[in-house]
Amino acid sequence: MAVKQMRQQRRKEFVMLLRQPGLFACIVVILAILVLFCIFPVLRLLWTTITNQEGHLDLSNVEHIMNSTNFFTSLGNSLMLGLTVAVISTIIGYVFAYAVTRTNMPGKRFFHFMAMLPILSPPFVISLAMILLFGRSGVITKTLLHIRNHNVYGFGSLMIVQTLALFPLAYLNLKGMLESIDGSVEDASRSLGASRVKVFTSVTLPLSIPGVFSALLIVFAKSISDFGNPQVLAGNFSVLSVDAYMQITGLYDLKTGAFMALSILLPAMLAFFIQKYWVARKSFVTITGKPVGNIQRIRDRHIVVPLFIFCLLITVIVIMLYGTVVWISLVKTWGVDMSLSFKNYEFVFKRGMSAMQDTLLLALIATPITAVLGLVISFLLVRKRFFGKKLMEIASMIPFAVPGIALGIGYILSFNTPPVLLTGTAAIIVAALVFRTLSVGVEAGSNSLRAVDASIEEASTILGANNLTTFTRISLPLMRSALFSGLLNAFVRSMTSVSAVIFLVSVNWNLLTVSIMSEIEGSRLGVASAYCVVLMVIVVIALLILEVAVNGEGSRRKRK
């Protein structure tokens, strides 16, 4: 078509946008904020690694790091860990998802809930439990098996811990995928005489391949980005996220740290965006639009029983690990005097009070900002046409896609000089929490908005409402569930994130997770456990409050 005509149309679109100054300003401001907090820090990270003190292009530093053998060892370790964890987590996640969606296995809700537990808790709780159980003075290794000086640190433990922490991501992804495959395809194949195994290998598995790839890529990205677990548990097994942290806090070598962070940032981001734009698009699920409820669930005992045992085993391990943390938090002196006491909690509520208050305060500030910003962005992305839409979409995802360590370094690099001098303030922590979580809110908002008939909002517009009114009076009430899940998610992640904020905390503003890390480093594991329990209790309370808020609203509406 005539390019000129198209340009004319664009111009008219732009003029119409200008005639809605509120909307226009909103788009410009959000774009500016996103560029500043989501893109600029990453570019700054890149810039720092490839320039010298004077700001000229200089790769000698990179060369120097590359020449040290340590770097490649760590890179190799990170990638190897990522791949192993990705494969194992995906397998476990698949079994869980298959069992939950395709069989009549008992206790499905329970398994589902237990699989969510690692997502709701700070990342290193499982690591802590590993040390408590299998460490030098571990309950199992020392007390039960009388092994002296058992070395729990290293690849093996790390792999187990990351697998347990990350298989829920794979599970959720694959569950969604399996649910969206029209079960009648499988039933059809079955009625054509195919055995269960045949149906699985010839229909279910091929249809879920895109989901499997998604799961692999996501878990891989999260594994190489992970900082909390390796920091606690890696020992001599060096990985880049911890190395980068060490370089900066131990050797004050920001450049080397930045480069290392960048080297995990690239593969993590690559994996994320491949998953987002390629695998997701490739999916050939037959979505019928209605939930697949009438699918024939598998009842054959020889299939259900092994699946059940497998899920039970994984779940029991998860429960055991979390139980250990709770137990140890209630013990006087772990490994010495195992009698029950509240000593650790007394300590936590005395010494940890300020960190707890800070964490709660910052999380409570970050949560509504994240949720509302996420919904506004999703509204713009789904419903509006404007220049820089792609930029907005990508920018909002970047902080989620990059390793937290890289984001944290990017933030200190970017905001420690005027004009945006934020280091040491609460604002920088809030910003990190907000933008790190933003993408999830945008995603939830977009999904729920796509389910709302656009003409409902158009009806509001044509009746004379401007964009703000339409958003607050129509879209927002219709996105309520997304709003609540966005709030919850933002809160949980704000309470539990470590890697993105570890460089940003200061004497003025400390966070619970960071306190826990330092307690673990100082081997005060009882106190660390108590901290973890407190943190998890806060999260559960928040969850219950929101649950009540949502259900209460729901039932009130129904009664109406």
Add this chain to the structure above:
Amino acid sequence: MSEKQAVSVELKDLVKVFPAYGTQGDFTAVNHVSLIAEPGEMVTLLGPSGCGKTTILRMVSGFEIPTSGQVLIGGKDVSTLPPNKRNVGMMFQSYALFPHLNVFENVAYGLRIKRIPDKEIKDRVHQVLELMQIEPFEQRMPNQLSGGQQQRVALARAVVTEPSVLLFDEPLSNLDAKLREYMRDELRKIQQRVGITSIYVTHDQSEAMAISDKVVVMRSGVIEQVGTATGIYTSPDNCFVADFMGKANFLPVTRWQPDGTAEVFGQTVHAKPSAKLGQKQPVLMVRPENVLLDENGPFTAKVETATYMGQTFQYVLNCQGTQISVADYRYHTNGVFRPGADVRWTMAEPSLRLIPAEEVKA
């Protein structure tokens, strides 16, 4: 409802091209459309699915921006005016009621946006609800209403703000046949009473005929014919229009004169040539109700099928290899013919038209 000065709506050489998506090329949904709806007039856009009707409405309402051409409301170019400032009312195909607001609040929404005092809002909403006979439901939520009631709420919501233009996008398509007819007449009455310039989209030709001052028949983004319902029904410009507005038989013409004298099945008939005929090869258009079974008729044919429809007996005749549909309203006097029977027939000559031959339906 107070009388307001009605305005005209004018589309000038309107084009809408949707940009290439994926492997497909650019798609021209609306192709150089020009049209005027005079003040207070009810104009219907009629055409098959996908011909660009909704796209035109969305350009008038401002949800789509024309690739080229202009939309004028009351003589003013509104092409870049945001939809909320156009003072246009719209009834959506899906009704688009606000699911979280009750009937009263749905209807009051537009008035609240205009910051009208509460007292007046109450009065005006009640007035409209009464007019639509849905007052008893004012406290109900939209999902507690039947389709017809929802539709009336949607109409009430669209007219209560007294827009200068009303747009309807297939507002009746979700209703059953009976209710559709009833609502169609109600809608027409209300539109005439309020005197709002309206554009009405439908792909149902009987709806278009019943409701409009002016019918616009469209195909693939292009206007095929504009006229009154009777004008288009009796004198279609081409086979597509003839076939879309009702049923039509197209009989082969072997010889013809510019004055409309034509030879069909070896007999000479007198038909009116269509304005668009020119030098093209014509066919003879005759509607099924104008094919008359008559034992003295000049034509012969064999009955292929016979279907009882209540009002009529419908036949398909075979005349020298050409199938002809007949709607016989006088089967009581004519008697009923069974398949295989030989019949004689004739045509109501004033209704015959010569139109350019072409394939039916694109």
